[in-house]
Amino acid sequence: MRLFGSWVALITPFNKDNTIDFEGIKKLIDFHIDNGTDGILFLGTTGENPAIDYNEKIKIIEYGIKYVNGRIKTMVGSGTNNTNQSIEMTEIAKSAGADFALVITPYYNKPNQEGLYRHFSKVSDSVDIPIVIYNVPGRTGVKIFPDTLSRLTTKTNIVAVKEASGDVDLASEMILKTECKIDIISGNDSLTIPLISIGCTGVISVIANIIPAYVSKMVHYALNSEWEKAKELHYKLFLLSKVMFIETNPIPVKTAANIIKLPSGHLRLPLGPMSEENKQKLIYAMNEFGIE
Numbered sequence: 001m002r003l004f005g006s007w008v009a010l011i012t013p014f015n016k017d018n019t020i021d022f023e024g025i026k027k028l029i030d031f032h033i034d035n036g037t038d039g040i041l042f043l044g045t046t047g048e049n050p051a052i053d054y055n056e057k058i059k060i061i062e063y064g065i066k067y068v069n070g071r072i073k074t075m076v077g078s079g080t081n082n083t084n085q086s087i088e089m090t091e092i093a094k095s096a097g098a099d100f101a102l103v104i105t106p107y108y109n110k111p112n113q114e115g116l117y118r119h120f121s122k123v124s125d126s127v128d129i130p131i132v133i134y135n136v137p138g139r140t141g142v143k144i145f146p147d148t149l150s151r152l153t154t155k156t157n158i159v160a161v162k163e164a165s166g167d168v169d170l171a172s173e174m175i176l177k178t179e180c181k182i183d184i185i186s187g188n189d190s191l192t193i194p195l196i197s198i199g200c201t202g203v204i205s206v207i208a209n210i211i212p213a214y215v216s217k218m219v220h221y222a223l224n225s226e227w228e229k230a231k232e233l234h235y236k237l238f239l240l241s242k243v244m245f246i247e248t249n250p251i252p253v254k255t256a257a258n259i260i261k262l263p264s265g266h267l268r269l270p271l272g273p274m275s276e277e278n279k280q281k282l283i284y285a286m287n288e289f290g291i292e
Helices: 022-034 054-068 083-096 113-126 146-152 168-178 189-197 212-223 227-243 251-259 276-289
Strands: 005-009 039-042 073-077 100-104 131-135 158-163 183-186 202-205
Touching (some): 022 054, 039 054, 054 083, 073 083, 083 100, 083 113, 100 158, 113 131, 113 146, 146 168, 168 189, 183 189, 189 202, 189 212, 189 227, 212 227, 251 276
Parallel strands (some): 005 039, 005 202, 131 158, 158 183, 183 202
16 A cells, blocks of 8 residues: 555644543544545654553544544554554554554664564564554664665565655665665655655645645645645745744644644643743744734
8 A cells, every 4th residue: 555645643632631632533633634634643753642541542543543434544653662562553553444554663772773674574464554664763762774674675564664864865765775665755844845856755744733735735736746836835834844843742733733723732741831932933933824
């Protein structure tokens, strides 16, 4: 299965009592379907995956995918730094009907390349679902090398990499080493157009949480080689894309969602509220974009 287009790494809205806001999830899903988003990632980094407990994750996965009801593609962040737990969560994602499972490079224990190869091999051999490898060394402390990805192309259900290292050269090497046998999709909003220009297939976006129609148009212009239109939107989105990361994701995007009255709620500990200084920078960028 190909992975392409404009995906949103969906925020997880919370009620005031710290429970999951399932009605808010429904509203967000409808918002994205109405605004041209191609797919929804549940329980990614932006969805505060580490702060959500096991039973809550199962409920979000089952509820979200059931409500989507095949209207757009779905993906679940199922990877952990424990191989057996990653397999278990990936099985849950498959059973719920997810189209893809996003499996991160194990964090904190920092495996070597052979360990990464064996980890992803075991997950892919254990669960028959299209798997997207998540390369985000800024979060995990380890990156997967293009040579390791090349070895993993023999696993037919490893279909893509969410490339969020911020390194365009690395993305180029991934495409070369894998000989286009797997898709490479951007995990950095500000690099979406540069990466599509070298052969990547879209974005799993943070900023799409608040302006999905613009992100979708930009991505599809680029995929259709309408570069002038894509470039115009790239620069229109650029400042807002950058300000989304002036504090740890998803602090800025959830703050922005609250400002425009989308379901969001608070941030769960250990994340704290955005500093007032940075919130003013966020508001300025939103106003410059045209969000009042």
